[in-house]
Amino acid sequence: MSGVNAGVAIVGGGWAGLACAVDLSAAGVPVRVFEAARQLGGRARRVDIAGHALDNGQHLLLGAYRETLRIMRRSGADPERLLRRLPLELVYPHQGFRLRLPRLPAPLHLAIGLLTARGGPPGEKLAAARFIHALRAGGYRLAEPLTVAGLLDRHRQRGNLRRLLWEPLCLAALNTAPEHASAQIFANVLRDGLDGARENSDLLLPQADLGRVFPDAAARFIGAHGGEIRLSTRVGQIAQLTGNGGKFAHVVIATAPRQAAELLREAPETRAIAALLDSYRYEPVGTVYLAYPEEIRLPSPMFGLCGPLGQWVFDRGPPGGASTIVACVLSAQGVWDTHDNESLAAALHGELQQTLGRALPDPDWRRVIRERHAAFSCRPGLPRPPAKTARPGLWLAGDYVYADYPATLESAVRSGCHVAREILDAR
Numbered sequence: 001m002s003g004v005n006a007g008v009a010i011v012g013g014g015w016a017g018l019a020c021a022v023d024l025s026a027a028g029v030p031v032r033v034f035e036a037a038r039q040l041g042g043r044a045r046r047v048d049i050a051g052h053a054l055d056n057g058q059h060l061l062l063g064a065y066r067e068t069l070r071i072m073r074r075s076g077a078d079p080e081r082l083l084r085r086l087p088l089e090l091v092y093p094h095q096g097f098r099l100r101l102p103r104l105p106a107p108l109h110l111a112i113g114l115l116t117a118r119g120g121p122p123g124e125k126l127a128a129a130r131f132i133h134a135l136r137a138g139g140y141r142l143a144e145p146l147t148v149a150g151l152l153d154r155h156r157q158r159g160n161l162r163r164l165l166w167e168p169l170c171l172a173a174l175n176t177a178p179e180h181a182s183a184q185i186f187a188n189v190l191r192d193g194l195d196g197a198r199e200n201s202d203l204l205l206p207q208a209d210l211g212r213v214f215p216d217a218a219a220r221f222i223g224a225h226g227g228e229i230r231l232s233t234r235v236g237q238i239a240q241l242t243g244n245g246g247k248f249a250h251v252v253i254a255t256a257p258r259q260a261a262e263l264l265r266e267a268p269e270t271r272a273i274a275a276l277l278d279s280y281r282y283e284p285v286g287t288v289y290l291a292y293p294e295e296i297r298l299p300s301p302m303f304g305l306c307g308p309l310g311q312w313v314f315d316r317g318p319p320g321g322a323s324t325i326v327a328c329v330l331s332a333q334g335v336w337d338t339h340d341n342e343s344l345a346a347a348l349h350g351e352l353q354q355t356l357g358r359a360l361p362d363p364d365w366r367r368v369i370r371e372r373h374a375a376f377s378c379r380p381g382l383p384r385p386p387a388k389t390a391r392p393g394l395w396l397a398g399d400y401v402y403a404d405y406p407a408t409l410e411s412a413v414r415s416g417c418h419v420a421r422e423i424l425d426a427r
Contacts, residue, residue, distance in 0.1 A: 007032060008423060009241045009248040011263070013229065014042020015409055016397040017254030018218040019071045019416030025225035026074060027424055032227065032248075036234040036259075039211070040219060043256065043374060044409060046211030049289060049367050053209040056369055057287045058314050058327040060172065060302070063202035064192045065410040067417055068214075077217035083204040086301065088113075088194075090165065093299060094306035094355045095119060097164045106198045107136075117161070124161040131155040132195060140191040142184050145380035148174075151183035168304060171311060171331045174406040175283045175375040182380045188404050205301055205314070238263050242393050250423050254397040254416060257376060269390035276385055280400070284337055285374035286330035288348050289316070290363040291323045298324065299356070309336045309344070310351045323364060326352065341368035375407035376400050387419050395419045 008024055010017045013035030021031045039045055047056050061068060061083060069079050089100040097119030101109045114128045134155060142151070148170045157166055167178050173189045174181045194201050206213050219229055235241065242251045253260045257277040264274035298315045305313055305328065316325040328348045330336045336344060345366040353360050376382070376399075384403040387396055397416045405411035 007248050008250045008252060009034065010252045010254055010397075011235045011238075011241075012042065012252075012254035012256075012259075012398075013037070013040040013215070013231070014254060014256075014398075014412065015044060015068075015214060016399065016401075016412040016416035017042075017252065018215055018222075019067070019413040020252055020254060020397050020420045021222050021227060021416075022071055022075050022218050023417050023420035024423065025222050025227050027420075028225075029424070029427075030226050031222060033222065033229045034233045034235050035229065035231050038232050040215035040229070040231070041211055042412075043371060044210050045215070046209040047369070050291065050365050052323075052325065053211070054289060054316065054325070054327075055206075055210045055287070057285050057371055057374065058312075058316075058329045059206065059210060059409060060314075061204035061206070061409060062193050062200065063204060064196060064200035065204065065408075065413075068410050068413045071413055071417065072214055072217070075214065075217040075221040077212075077214055079204070082206065082208050082213050084207050084301070086203045086205065088201040088203055089300070089302075090168070090304065091300055091302075092119070092164050092304040092306070092355075094357070095160070095164060095304075097160060097304075099165060101194075101198075101201050104198065106200075107132075107195055109198045109201070110194055114161075117165075119164070120161045121159065124157075124159045127156055127158070128161045128165070131157055132190070135187055135190060136195060140187045140195075142187060146183035147380055148178040148181040148183050148186045151186070152178065164304065168311065172329075173408070174378040175285060175331045176378045176406070177332045177334070180377065180379055182378050182382065182406075184380070185378050185404070185406050189406065203302065207317075235263070237266055238391075238394060239266065248393075250393045250395065250426075252395045252397050252416075252419055252423075256373070257398065257400050258373065260396060260398070264389075267391050270394065273385045273389060273396070276383055277400075280382075281377040281379070282373040283332045283375050283377050285332075285371050286336060286344070287369045288328040288330070288345050289365075289367045289369075290326045290328065290345065290349060290352070291365045292326065292363055293361060294323060296324045296360060298326065303355070305348070305351045306355045307351065309334075309339070310348050310355075313352065313355075328352070337370075344368055378406040387415065387422060395422065
């Protein structure tokens with residue numbers, strides 16, 4: 001085809017697009033990344049607040065994020081330095097609940113962790129162990145579409161372990177309330193995160209802003225291998241990049257679903273996928289940063305709030321810095337999203353005091369970041385589009401394409417790397 005080269009255009013500089021670009025660049029394929037924003041990272045990006053490099057939303061990685069760790073290393077980012085690895089520990093100080101998975105071989109680590117959890121009655125612990133055993137015996141495949149709430153009801157998960165373990169894990173992983181969330185996707189998360197190899201359940205807490213964790217290194221790697229990144233560049237039509245007189249043999253749409261639908265509507269063979277994506281519902285995610293004087297110290301890097309609004313708290317440091325920066329995370333639709341920013345920050349300050357059991361000074365500063373369409377609503381039976389479209393040379397990459405997982409960094413990275421392999425196989 002006249003004017004077409006062997007390069008690949010990637011529309012979207014989030015984690016899926018950058019992962020695809022890194023693997024293609026490593027194979028010697030020239031890539032050009034088009035990003036509409038002024039910075040890379042997509043829905044997991046660096047923001048500057050009060051002179052601190054933080055993130056548009058707090059993200060937690062797991063040891064099971066193998067493709068994310070691999071692509072970080074390939075791009076030159078060092079997971080051992082940028083991510084703090086800790087055994088999985090879920091702590092609710094106000095409720096006296098603590099579950100910690102010991103460094104024992106799998107699946108013993110999970111069994112011991114459940115049975116020694118503090119704050120859960122013996123009957124609840126045994127029921128939780130039976131729940132995992134039943135999922136394992138069924139290969140983590142469910143015979144029918146269920147919500148997470150329906151799955152927990154079916155396996156008699158009640159009390160503290162339901163309220164402080166399973167339901168918070170569902171919110172954190174799927175960004176969807178248990179009464180709406182897909183039980184099958186939740187089972188997949190439990191399979192790979194809790195019931196796989198022992199190290200899969202480790203928490204990987206970012207020790208730097210998300211830009212440094214991957215996008216910055218990816219940009220350097222792509223540039224060093226002859227690729228190009230164009231920021232503040234919006235692609236209005238795929239026909240500009242491929243097809244009659246186009247410049248690229250392959251185009252990868254690696255945007256969020258809503259933006260992907262806009263691009264897919266232009267051609268008859270991709271309008272069905274556009275209609276599918278138009279049917280998606282979305283969940284908000286909020287992050288409330290509270291900065292306290294440096295003498296304020298938190299009991300652990302991550303713990304649960306007493307509620308009713310707050311869910312999880314992360315210590316964002318920086319270690320040895322002049323402030324203690326707390327990130328309060330709020331996932332999925334809920335009462336929290338009816339509050340304005342000022343009342344929400346004030347309420348979470350109060351919940352933090354109640355959780356810690358002591359008075360705290362007023363924050364030096366506070367900032368509320370809301371991502372209204374942070375993640376697709378991960379519901380039972382939600383159809384997911386294929387990576388390869390019916391339009392020759394046009395591909396999709398993103399967390400919504402990887403059907404086994406919810407909207408996570410790992411699913412975005414896996415999707416991007418899968419598309420890179422498919423393109424290389426097609427060459």
